[in-house]
Amino acid sequence: MLSLKLFVADNTNWLSMPDKMQAIKEWFAPVVDLEIELFDTFFDDVPFEEYAPFQYGVERKWYEERVVPIAKAERADICLFALDKEDWKGKGADGWRSSTTTPVMLQAGCGENDHIYLPYNGGDYGEMFFMIARHEILHALFLYTGQVDITHIYPHDLDHVRDSLRFERYSLMRKVRDLMRKLLTLLSRQNKL
Numbered sequence: 001m002l003s004l005k006l007f008v009a010d011n012t013n014w015l016s017m018p019d020k021m022q023a024i025k026e027w028f029a030p031v032v033d034l035e036i037e038l039f040d041t042f043f044d045d046v047p048f049e050e051y052a053p054f055q056y057g058v059e060r061k062w063y064e065e066r067v068v069p070i071a072k073a074e075r076a077d078i079c080l081f082a083l084d085k086e087d088w089k090g091k092g093a094d095g096w097r098s099s100t101t102t103p104v105m106l107q108a109g110c111g112e113n114d115h116i117y118l119p120y121n122g123g124d125y126g127e128m129f130f131m132i133a134r135h136e137i138l139h140a141l142f143l144y145t146g147q148v149d150i151t152h153i154y155p156h157d158l159d160h161v162r163d164s165l166r167f168e169r170y171s172l173m174r175k176v177r178d179l180m181r182k183l184l185t186l187l188s189r190q191n192k193l
Ligand SMILES: [Zn+2]
Pocket: 135, 139, 151, 152
């Protein structure tokens, strides 16, 4: 099974974060092995900018300069910046996928024990961080598979969205890339490059 590295820049200081990420890993396990690395960050005034009318996300330039280099150093495929609601200034938004480049930049903000309540499904729809994080991770995964992203078509049936992911093409591309790297290393060892 394909393995992708998910780097979590964790600015929340929540003791429950390892358990939350374990739940995320288990939920994605049927289709992709997420190798999760938690990294504590301590930013105390994260800047935000308007992404859409009345919806804000972490200032992209700041994210790229302050968070992405750490994720790149860890060879992450996906970077999730997790914020407590105290630091989250998203207003109308709870999370974003804010890049299409690698590592894919994601962000999520809410309270540690928040739940999402909807007028159906018996009210409690689930733990909020889990709901936001898996939604954003799904957006990132569709970039890797190259499929049409259906996360917003079935926002309340994410099991179906997850099970629609097909990684065969991307896995093949990765195998070719890894072979090329090995070949280049061999050639350079023989001083032919
Ligand atoms: Zn979305």
